[in-house]
Amino acid sequence: MCGFVAFVGCEGFRPSSPVISNMLSVISHRGPDDEGTYFSDHVAFGFRRLSILDVTPAGKQPMHSHEGNCTIVFNGEIYNYLELRKELSARGHRFVSDGDTEILLHAYLEWGDECVGRLNGMWAFLIHDRARQRIFGARDRFGMKPLYICEVPEGVLFASEIKSIRASGQYREALDMQVCARFFYESRLDDTQATFYKGIRSIPAACCFEVNTQGRVRTWAYWQLPVNNRVPADPAATFAELFDQSVEIHMRSDVPLGVNLSGGLDSTAILCAIARHRTEQDVSMPIKAFSFQSAEYDESRYIAATLAQTGAQQHILSLGPHELWDSLSRVLWHQDEPVHSITAVVGFHLSALAARHGVKVILNGQGADETLAGYPSYFRDYWYSLLASGSVATALKEINAFVLAHGGSQSRLFAQLIKHCIQTQLGRSARYRKMARRRHLHQFEQNDWFDPQLAHALPETTDFEHAMLDAVLARAVQKDPLPLYLRVEDRNAMAHSVETRLPFLDPRLVKLAFCLPEKWKMRGSWNKFILREAQRDKIPEIVRSRPDKMGFPTPFSRWLRVELYQFVRDIIEDTTFSQAGPFRVESIRRDLERHRNGEIDISGKLFDVIQFHLWQQLDPMTPPKTPASLYG
Incomplete structure (x- = not known):
């Protein structure tokens, strides 16, 4: 690296x-x-x-x-x-x-x-x-x-x-x-x-x-995602074998390595695989695992089970909203472009934590969600695939299993699915896409946060996006969101001279994932079904059978109402804010107050505007200083 x-x-x-x-x-x-x-x-x-x-x-x-x-x-x-x-x-x-x-x-x-x-x-x-x-x-x-x-x-x-x-x-x-x-x-x-x-x-x-x-x-x-290849007789066993091989070669290093550990399936599978390989190699030194935990999103019981099984040594990142906000400009300097959320700043400090503990290589779970269908939105894509192939009864059965585990209304989810099917079929028409695009552009022009001229820079047409699960996953790998997450991962790690390795993006694993029928990715209430089956008896059962997903979340919406409100307000009131960007200060100030009062949630939208302003002020030759209080 x-x-x-x-x-x-x-x-x-x-x-x-x-x-x-x-x-x-x-x-x-x-x-x-x-x-x-x-x-x-x-x-x-x-x-x-x-x-x-x-x-x-x-x-x-x-x-x-x-x-x-x-x-x-x-x-x-x-x-x-x-x-x-x-x-x-x-x-x-x-x-x-x-x-x-x-x-x-x-x-x-x-x-x-x-x-x-x-x-x-x-x-x-x-x-x-x-x-x-x-x-x-x-x-x-x-x-x-x-x-x-x-x-x-x-x-x-x-x-x-x-x-x-x-x-x-x-x-x-x-x-x-x-x-x-x-x-x-x-x-x-x-x-x-x-x-x-x-x-x-x-x-x-x-x-x-x-x-x-x-x-x-x-x-x-020179390469493209595979399609229509032969499915192995035992997909779970094949995946388990390839995954262990991938982790093993990703461990090849002449310097110390560690793991970024959440309470989720992906990082847990990686850490447990490393522990098994180190046992086989008779390595007694504990693996270093780096975690971010917040009171609002408590994953401690999942992490504790993994630490107990692997004997890993946990190092916890403990930074509050002020410390994360104070380092945003430095993160943006390293990133060169805006990021998706404040979570990127958490990743930046996890890499800093690894570096401070002498670790130069980190194994991470990036890529599993996009190749194995890990995001909650993929359930709808899976149901759509069943419906589009004529398997109406199976789609209803799968929706019912989802509702039993996650809650909600089966009839409402099915009605939303039918609406999605109709919109997808309409989207096949270039004329319909053009009309829909014009309507969206008009709506963008009415957005009173920005100068209406900004909307004129948008492309006037859009391509048809296939809605079958495998097509959605291919788009996730090739366009959105994986390329963004890989960029964020690389810059965050390299800012601290740390190398990040991603075992789930071994081409053998990705090839297998895209060869498998959709039922091996989503089934009933489960996402990433193939990974769950492959990790049976290999990781703590409390993690393997966990239905929800977090990652490294932050309560940014609340922070914006309380701890970070004045920081954001000061930026908006600064004269350079309106001069440097296409922003309408009065409208943004109005909605900030509404957010503070709990009337609306503009946390994501406001983060984009504020970070863009901070990013524009940066000098490529000079990185902003890290506040001394961050690392003592």
Whole structure:
């Protein structure tokens, strides 16, 4: 896990050392252990190293091939590097390091562009192939590791974080108003390659690309989510075996690792699997588990059961609303763009907690909800799939089982489902979508929080979105919300020089998940049914059979009425608030008071407006200071 930058000049332009130095200076947190640069004619690479595998100088980057034709910068981890090393050695390759960077470089030398299909891991990398006179690069299948690109008159800029491109001196600052409008009106973040900065975009996940000597960029997909594959005879047993294998290779590290532990199914499964593997390896040192707990959302009994089974050593994050709010600007500086909620700030401090306890690698449960159907909204999608396939009786039976466990009215849920079916079928018509979009745009123009001109930046048309469960899950993985959560996860961890690993996004597990019938994801009152069955007798039963879901929630709505009210009010009253954004202060002030009085709940909407204002004030070259009171 590291960070890198690159400048590929065109039309004879040669990048200078000061440009690369400026770009590197703002991502030193991504790699505090070493720095390296590479200059060759029109190509310049810069690298910051966080040593995880092979912490010796042999793993230094940029790394060159033995014959000197290829140079690589690589951010991420190749978990199956030992298996690839064995295969490459049998083909005559010789290695001087024990890490995965050299394995990746030799994989490219052996298999060319096809090397990425053999990798199991998370990655973003660039290779300067002097023999073929090109830059070749790729991102992992799900976009766990970031990579941004910006084409400027002098060439093409690449960076692990947006702030490096902004610090280059080559980029002309400009907001992408369509991205801003989609954020304010539709709460959209990271569901396209566009960023809040016009002209800066992310390289798509599961894609390779090349840049030729003229600076032309060509991108192509090397992988896609599988469909219609053969279902194993015993799906639960197969999933359990693959999951254990995934956790085992995600544990490969030359530095201490830990787990972010909530009381939920995903992090519990990871921690229990680690404990089993460590028992087999006769490792007695307890695993470190990091948790955030609030009185309003008490998960202590679930966590206690997991700690008792694994013997893990828990470290609890205890920060109140004032401390979290005081660090919001610093979180936004590291994130480069707005975030989805105050929960992102909790994640930032969990990474800080891990770093303070000497942990450089954290295993986390990200990706399970999107691939295995973990969100409550997926129940409706499952019922819709049953109804659309003609299984009306089964849909009613499943709704009844849900009501018995979670409460509610079967008739009301079924009526809502019928309405959803009708709306989905109408949505197949381009004419209907256009009419609905016009109606929504008119409603957006009437929103008195914003200048009506902002709504004009929104796209006038929308694509049809399939509502079958598997299609919804595919959209969740590829567009919304997983790309956003991966961005937040990466920046929060790397802000503290910590690497996050995500066992549920092992491609073998994801392939199996998308091969399974929907009944293995949702069944009766249960979401993530396959995971629950796979973890039978492996995790505490109180967690395995838990029907609700929390994660790391905060009572932000109440905080906004009480503890944080004056902080927010002061920001709104500041003259820069109305001057810097498309906001109508009187309307926002009015609704803040209504929220304070309990008449309405605008906590999410107001958080978006306030964080956008704070984010706009940030200087990419200078991170805000962390209040000394936070960490004593």
